[in-house]
Amino acid sequence: MKLLHISDLHIGKKVKGFSLLEDQKYILKQITETAVEQKVAGIIIAGDIYDVSSPSNDAINLFDNFITDIHSKGISCYVVSGNHDSIYRIAFGSDIMAKENIYFAKRYKGEIIPIEAGKNVNIWLLPFIRPMDIREYHQDFAIGSYDEMMQAVIKNLDINTKKTNILVTHQFVTCSGKSPEKSDSEIAALGTLDNVDVSNFKEFDYVALGHIHKPQIMGRDTVRYAGSPLKYSFSEKNDKKSMVLLDISPDKKIKQELIPFKPLHDMREYIGTFEELSKNQETDDYVRIILKDENYITDIKHKLENKFKNIMEILYDNTYTRENKDIKNVQFIKNKTPFDLFNQFYEIQNNRPLNDIQSEIVNEIFTEMEEAK
Ligand SMILES: [Mn+2]
Structure with a gap:
């Protein structure tokens, strides 16, 4: 039986x-x-x-x-x-x-x-x-x-x-x-x-x-x-x-x-940089993507969707996510300009200072804010 x-x-x-x-x-x-x-x-x-x-x-x-x-x-x-x-x-x-x-x-x-x-x-x-x-x-x-x-x-x-x-x-x-x-x-x-x-x-x-x-x-x-x-x-x-x-x-x-069992869609994980993953074969499996890129990529889901039809989750594995410092234990510099404070905050969060272009944009915003007062 x-x-x-x-x-x-x-x-x-x-x-x-x-x-x-x-x-x-x-x-x-x-x-x-x-x-x-x-x-x-x-x-x-x-x-x-x-x-x-x-x-x-x-x-x-x-x-x-x-x-x-x-x-x-x-x-x-x-x-x-x-x-x-x-x-x-x-x-x-x-x-x-x-x-x-x-x-x-x-x-x-x-x-x-x-x-x-x-x-x-x-x-x-x-x-x-x-x-x-x-x-x-x-x-x-x-x-x-x-x-x-x-x-x-x-x-x-x-x-x-x-x-x-x-x-x-x-x-x-x-x-x-x-x-x-x-x-x-x-x-x-x-x-x-x-x-x-x-x-x-x-x-x-x-x-x-x-x-x-x-x-x-x-x-x-x-x-x-x-x-x-x-x-x-x-x-x-x-x-x-x-x-x-x-x-x-x-x-x-x-x-x-x-x-x-042979499922309709498998559930899988893909790890790599955006460039590497862009070369992947098309798949309609349910996927979690772990990106190794150091810089965040805007609209990443949309960009990956021509290869991965069912993206359930996108995570980053980079310097920032690996060494996330606890902001509560940081001594902020006193008597500094808003730009300096922002720069310090950014560095704590991302494990690197603002680059030249970012500095320029942030500086511009603070100047405009100052002028608007
Ligand atoms: Mn159960």
Whole structure:
């Protein structure tokens, strides 16, 4: 029996003001096509369906089309909400949709009923939870940390270890204090003490994780972050995004295969001077440009746009940006002319004095101001 594990779709996400909806539509189509090609029985989505708890109409519409498409191919779906999602919105109508084999995790109320995905495969859907969400259901437990919360949850499960048990969760899973490799696009949602140790999951044959955007295993090779299908920050520029194809045999053995995503636009970084970058080949990837020029170039975005169709960010790496002095600690010369003060200020900020032409312009401005008094 085959299953596909994905997570962190973040539908509706914008990066640096760019809507990624078309990219997401493209990648969701790839997921559906892969699921059909590989003849999977179901798709596991381990949280962060949307980027925000109140997603836009376009985002909801895109996910609706995706789920409807999967359903029309006779493929099941197993979904939990992530920390970016609203559990109430995700769990809406879940009992009704479950009858059509589209399973959305319900709000956690002290127990989880496993879903029989195959004759001998149980899938446990745990939506993203915080200790405060579940204390009332486990009053015999002193739940302080996230780890204690997970112990309480797992202890309450009636796991038949003769079957293959798959847990789907969006908690921040670490291994003996070792964190996974993080990215900038998930930081906003992560606290400092919200980790859950991987040792909690000993009874599960596979743990389908969401939350961390770089695909990776955690502790053992059957506890895996699927990662986001697209790069959602420049810190992910070297990530190899993929979906996880699981092939479960009757003897509980699980084969895993990573199937790489092919995005509509890649996200890349280019470093060089304006002259060097002007010789680049045309690209419509999402790019961050790091300019090595010492002098600022006016209208730079416009000038680079004939080569780079989707510039998300332009930064400078030069003497000024590398040695930015703290202006608060500078002693300004007293009893000097406005021009001298300006010149000193300019030098502190740019690590070089005004050149002759600049001096002339600034001098002229101060003279005019003086005359206007
Ligand atoms: Mn996420």
